[in-house]
Amino acid sequence: MTTLRDHIIEHIHANGPMRIDEYMAMCLxxxxxxxxxxxxxxxxxxxxVTAPExxxxxxxxxxxxxxxxxxxxxxxxxxxxxxxGPGRGTLxxxxxxxxxxxxxxxxxxxxxxVEASASLRDVxxxxxxxxxxxxxxxxxxxxxxxxxxxxxxxxDALPIRQFLRDGTGWRERQVGVTDGALCFGLGPVLPxxxxxxxxxxxxxxxxxxxxxxxxxxxxxxxxxxxxxxGTALIIDYGDWHSLGDTFQALRGHQSVxxxxxxGQCDLTAHVDFEKLALAAAPAQHSRITPQGVFLERLGITQxxxxxxxxxxxxxxxxxxxxxxxxxxxxxxxxxxxxxxLFPPTQSPPPGLDP
Ligand code: SAH
Numbered sequence: 642m643t644t645l646r647d648h649i650i651e652h653i654h655a656n657g658p659m660r661i662d663e664y665m666a667m668c669l670x671x672x673x674x675x676x677x678x679x680x681x682x683x684x685x686x687x688x689x690v691t692a693p694e695x696x697x698x699x700x701x702x703x704x705x706x707x708x709x710x711x712x713x714x715x716x717x718x719x720x721x722x723x724x725x726g727p728g729r730g731t732l733x734x735x736x737x738x739x740x741x742x743x744x745x746x747x748x749x750x751x752x753x754x755v756e757a758s759a760s761l762r763d764v765x766x767x768x769x770x771x772x773x774x775x776x777x778x779x780x781x782x783x784x785x786x787x788x789x790x791x792x793x794x795x796x797d798a799l800p801i802r803q804f805l806r807d808g809t810g811w812r813e814r815q816v817g818v819t820d821g822a823l824c825f826g827l828g829p830v831l832p833x834x835x836x837x838x839x840x841x842x843x844x845x846x847x848x849x850x851x852x853x854x855x856x857x858x859x860x861x862x863x864x865x866x867x868x869x870x871g872t873a874l875i876i877d878y879g880d881w882h883s884l885g886d887t888f889q890a891l892r893g894h895q896s897v898x899x900x901x902x903x904g905q906c907d908l909t910a911h912v913d914f915e916k917l918a919l920a921a922a923p924a925q926h927s928r929i930t931p932q933g934v935f936l937e938r939l940g941i942t943q944x945x946x947x948x949x950x951x952x953x954x955x956x957x958x959x960x961x962x963x964x965x966x967x968x969x970x971x972x973x974x975x976x977x978x979x980x981x982l983f984p985p986t987q988s989p990p991p992g993l994d995p
Contacts, residue, residue, distance in 0.1 A: 644674065644904075645667070645668065645671055645674030645675070645903045645904035646823070646902075646903050646904075648667075648671075648674065649664070649667060649816070649823065649903055650818050650821070650823070653816065653817060653818050654818065658815035658816060658817040658826055658828065659815060659816045659817075660802055660813065660815060660816075661800070661801060661802055661803050661814055661815070661816065661888060662800035662801055662802045662853065663800070664816045664903075665800040665801065665888075665908050665910075666800045667903070667904075668903045668904050668906075668908050669798060669800075669907075669908055670757050670758070671904060674903075674904040675758075675904055676904050676905065676906065676907060676908070677757065677758040677760075677761060677798075678757075678758045678759065678760060679760065679904070680760070681729065681760070681761065681764055682907055683728055683729050688891050688892050688893055688894065688906060688907050689891050689894065689907055690894075691728060691793060691794050692732075692793060692794075692876070692932070692967055692973060692977070693728070693731040693732035693735060693793065694728075694729070694731055695963045695966055695967055695973075696960070696963035696964070696967060697735050697738075698936075698941055698944050698945060698948070698963070698964070698967070699732070699735070699936070699967060700731065700732045700733070700734070700735020700736050700738075700739065701735050701736075701738070701739035701944065702739075702936060702939040702940065702941060702944065703732065703735075703736055703791055703793075703874060704735060704736030704737070704738075704739040704740045705739055705740065705743075705939070706874065706939055706990050706991050706992055707722070707736065707740070707789045707791065707872065707874070707990070708739075708740045708743040708746045709990070709991050710789065710871075710872045710983075710990040710991070711743075711746060711789055712743070713987075713988070714787070714870050714871070714984075714987060715870075716745060716746075716749070717749065717786075717787040717869075717870060718745075718749050719749055719751065719786060719787075720749055720750060720751065720786055720787035720788065720789060720870075720871065721750075721751050721753050721783055721784050721786055721787070721788045721789070721790075721865075721871075722736070722750035722751065722752050722753070722789050722790075723752075723753045723754070723755065723780075723783055723788060723789070723790040723791075724753075724754050724755070724790070724791050724792065725755045725780065725790065725791075725792035725795040725796075725858075726755065726756065726792060726793075726794065726795030726798060727754045727755075727756055727761075727765050728761065728764075728765075728794075729761070729764050729765065729768060730754075730764060730765035730766075730767075730768030730769050731768060732791065732793060733752065733754070733765070733768070733769060734768050734769055736791070737752075737769070737772060750789075751773075751775065751784065751786075752769070752772055752773065752774045752775065753774075753775045753776070753777060753783060753784070754774060754775070754776050754777075755776075755777055755778070755779060755780055755782075755783070755795075756776055757778065762776055779858070779861070780858050780861035780862055781857075781861045783861065783862070783865060785865060785868070785869065786865070786869050787865075787866075787869045787870040787871040788862065788865040788866055788869065788870075788871035788872075788873070789871050789872055789873075790862055790871070790872070790873040790874070791873075791874050791876075792873070792874070792875045792876070792877075793876045793877070794876070794877055794878075794909075795875075795877070796852075796855065796858070796875065796877050796879075796912045796917070797877050797878050797879070797909040797910060797911065797912055798907075798908075798909060799852050799854045799855060799858070800852070800853075800854065801850045801851060801852045801888065801910040802814075802850070802851050802852075802853070803848055803849070803850050803851075803886065803888065804833060804836065804848065804849050804850075804851070805827060805846065805847070805848050806839075806840075806843045806844065806845055806846060806847045806848075806849070807830045807845065807846075808830065808845065809832070809840060810830040810831055810832050810833070811830070811831060811832075811833045811836065811849075812827040812828055812829065812830050812831075813827070813828040813831075814826075814827060814828075814848070815827065815828055816900065822900075823900040823903070824900065825900070835851075836849065836851070842882075842884070843884070847884065847885070848884075848885055848886050849883070849884065850883055850886075850887065850888070850910055850911075850913070852910070852912075852913070852916075855912075855913070855916055855917060855920065856916065856919075856920035859917055859920040859921055859982070860920055862924075862982060863920075863921045863922070863923070863924035863982055866924045866982060866983065866984055867923045867924045867984055867985060870984055870987075871983075871984070872981060872982065872983045872984075872989075872990045873981070873982040873983075874979060874980075874981055874990065875912075875917065875979070875980050875981075875982070876932060876977055876978070876979045877911075877912040877977065877978065878909065878911050878912065878976060878977060878978075879911035879912030879913060879914055879978060880911065880913075880914060880929075880978065881913075881914050881915045881929055882913065882915045883911055883912075883913035883915075883916075887909075887910045887911035888908070888909075888910050889908070889909055889910070890902075890906040890907065890908050891906055891907045891909070892905065892906035892907070912978075914929045914978060914980055917980060918980065921982050923985055924982050924983060924984060924985065925982070925983050925984070925985060925987075925989070925995070926980055926981065926982050926983075927979075927980055927981035927982075927983070927989040927990070927993035927994060927995060928980075928993065928994045928995070929978045929979065929980050930978065930979045930980075930992070930993055930994065931970070931974055931975045931977070931978060931979075932967070932968070932973055932974055932975075932976075932977035932978065932979055933967070933968035933969060933970060933973070933974025933975060934974075935979040935992045935993065936967055936968050936974075936992075937968060938991070938992040939991060939992045941964065941967065941968060942964070945960065945961075945964045948960060949961070979992070979993065980993075981993040
């Protein structure tokens, strides 16, 4: 059987070295050998655990944050409730359960999931049984109406390119083949007018990353939010203004070389929230806020205490550990950042500052 590695090696022999974004897209979403297309990677037995899989509190608080924003904006009677890259569907299921308490919200919501993987769409269909759910391939296809959207660990899966500074030019980092094995290499020095601004904050030998799908995806969201109302909460690894190599692979909860097992590990890169914010106009963006601070402001500790009253023993221990894992600065609390996108004349969603 031809593996994805064989396929990539053949492709490189036929076409020359492969850009990192091409390699990443193939590894994650190749129809028969891609990581997300062929498996359910989440949970303790999988390769990584995401916030909604750690505790129901994450999705409940996100749901109430979206519903409060919907109320503050006059409770439009028909809107899109969207998630980008919903994984197992756990986050959306928790959002829908928590917001049942908000009169009219779930009834007015048209649930739309942006998901590239057919096998994960099946998992999501089961998790959301009982709800009318639509799927689409990209944010461009979201309906033209008010949009309340969540994306957790979606943007870090969008393919990036990497460039190493050489004088006033740049060499693109590529994937090639040496002695039958995949290896990194560098392309020729070329001018890159699109990165003219990066000559000011980099030196020879510095590496920068560029995600071509970031701005168009953000613009598809903010076009709808500016025209019709709504909000977007984007949560991911990353920081304001990126610099350096953040391309990484995870397998069985361990960091591994991104070239060792194509299609069998998760590949990600940190999100540059500054670029994300710049693409948001004419919508406004909040300040980026650490996940731990955001969840504390939304009341995670009170929610944790309420849930804890019915728990004992191992279940209580796990619950306390989950609260810590989501919020503590040495765990996910600081590594993950939240940004809110919202209409020109409105205030940011609860938990976020203008
Ligand atoms: N949000 C989920 C899962 C994050 S993993 C959670 O928090 O648990 C990334 C998700 O994005 C997966 O569902 C994956 O299949 C999907 N995905 C990755 N790249 C995509 C793309 N280009 N278009 C649509 N979905 C994509």
